[in-house]
Amino acid sequence: MSEDRMLQSVTCLGCGCGCDDLTVRVRDGRIAELSPPCPVARQWFGDGSVPREIRTDGQSTTVEQAVEAAAALLSGAEHPVVIIAPDLTTRAQCIAIAVADALRAEVDGTTSDSAAAGMLVAQRRGRAAASLGEIKNRADMVLFWAVDPRERYPRYLERYAAAESATHVRSRRFVSVSVGDDRGPEPAELAAQFAPGEEVDALAIIQATLRGRRPGELPPRLQPAVAIAERLLQGKYIAVVHDAEALGAGRDPQRVEGLLALTQLLNGPTRAALSSLRAGGNRSGAEAALTWQTGYPMRVSFREGHPHYHAGRAGLERLGSDGADALLVAGSVAPLDHPALALGRIPAVVIGPRASAMAGARVAIDTGVAGIHEAGTGYRMDEVPLPLTSLLEHPRGAAATLGLLLSVLRRRAEAKPG
Ligand code: SF4
Known part of the structure; x- marks a missing residue:
């Protein structure tokens, strides 16, 4: 029997307007209809289907093994960089910042210049x-x-x-x-x-x-x-x-x-x-979360053991210039555009929606999209928080997967001699 559900008051992260009045019809595990009509929302939601793969060095693996490999790669780096990419809940963004803190990494969102x-x-x-x-x-x-x-x-x-x-x-x-x-x-x-x-x-x-x-x-x-x-x-x-x-x-x-x-x-x-x-994907939420946890809305460095503002180039721009030797992208990699990513020059871990689409990633863990598969909170362009609904199922949420990575990093740090 085909599943047919109608969900009301759904929030859209297609742009920063954060419209929270959408009605979404779900049929057979896919988004079948959206109203009122909006071309950008139509593109952002699509039919709601996203990949569900977990890969380490191109091979399928379990989430536990992939997270262990990610922790080993990131904690072995001298100068890791964490990018908080779009389509995460604010809870997932907060955990990504905690991961950056644990790694003494540079962390940035995708705030445009x-x-x-x-x-x-x-x-x-x-x-x-x-x-x-x-x-x-x-x-x-x-x-x-x-x-x-x-x-x-x-x-x-x-x-x-x-x-x-x-x-x-x-x-x-x-x-x-x-x-x-x-x-x-x-x-x-x-x-x-x-x-x-x-x-x-x-x-x-x-x-x-x-x-x-x-x-x-x-x-x-x-x-x-x-x-x-x-x-x-x-x-x-x-x-x-x-x-x-x-x-x-x-x-x-x-x-x-x-x-x-x-x-x-x-x-x-x-x-x-x-x-x-402002653009969508909860970019404003990343800036809010960075401000709560570090005091700065963007371009934060934990390299000295405490947060400080790293003026100058934004996170992605830093990849080729500041000796970054490992990268964690938390979020949707699709909107990111940087030659270092495209060429796989920097060993990368990607945890987020469509992570497996990033060619050359050493570890890729596909998760659901905030507001489509993962419930939580997202921020409108005027920094008003809005509830995000889970419309469809996905085997993994970004917040839970990043939380797993954080716990493995902490366990490894505790196990270190001295
Ligand atoms: S894309 Fe923007 S304007 Fe369109 S429904 Fe979504 S939030 Fe509203």
Whole structure:
């Protein structure tokens, strides 16, 4: 008889929106339907099937033997690196950090360079953030800066920034700014376009206008900046929306600094919050867990026996440059892209969803995916924790497997003479 189940209020980690209102139909051990429809969610969930292999040096083995081999490889390294990759529950992320501590390793999540830049700016200047719920219920003016959320965050508008029902606003007004190829959404009450080289000047002109300073004669292409400032002052609560994961050439690294300064300035005459769109897979959870356990959200080193911030290159970038001689990837290896991984140059242990897909891994243990096979907690882009459901069965959870590795590492450490 075919199994047919309908699960309600399922949380999706397909992007950082963390929508927790999905209905999922499971039939014959596969995900058959998702609603409401979202193309990114459809891709992230797939039909829920993932591999279930356990391999050591390419040979199938038991989980106990694979974990022993992983512990031997990692504890024998001088400079191990632990990468907390996507699609883990926060409990599994915490255990991966404890593994890094036990190994005196470097540990990092998969925070993108642009998101990392935003965090460092916020540490320097302070934050001007709000929960997505507050934006939904209070923002009567939304400024989209160089992002149309519909592309990578498909339901951000309908659930938050352009939600039809809200407790404190009846209507909203939209200002859309495009920068080069980074287009803002249409239609909007006011739309402007700047070239990438004009972006920082445009932000400075908006800030000057908000301060009540009239800029002198402006070139025609920058004149819309004055109109944007004047329009923003008509709002009671302004959400400034940008893509914290914007990558690639042509993006000005000072964009996030300028947007944060603008948002803080708006908090004089009105109320404003910066809404930073983040990718999914519980990346925000990894940053939260690192902060609880080490004091830093990324790029942490335990090499000296205590956590300290290792400024500079992110975890994956360090593989080829800092003498890393062993690697543990905890999480989904699929989104990682680094030549050292592809070529198998560094002896690697992979514990997570689709681990066996990583060519050249010395130890690969496939686990379920957080929010599809493994229940727990995941974090939305605004750092609100959400429950994750187990929809399908998988023989192994990442948290339990990493916990097994941690206990073997501790046992080996206790057994060491001296
Ligand atoms: S918007 Fe993001 S979190 Fe929401 S359903 Fe789509 S992919 Fe999932």
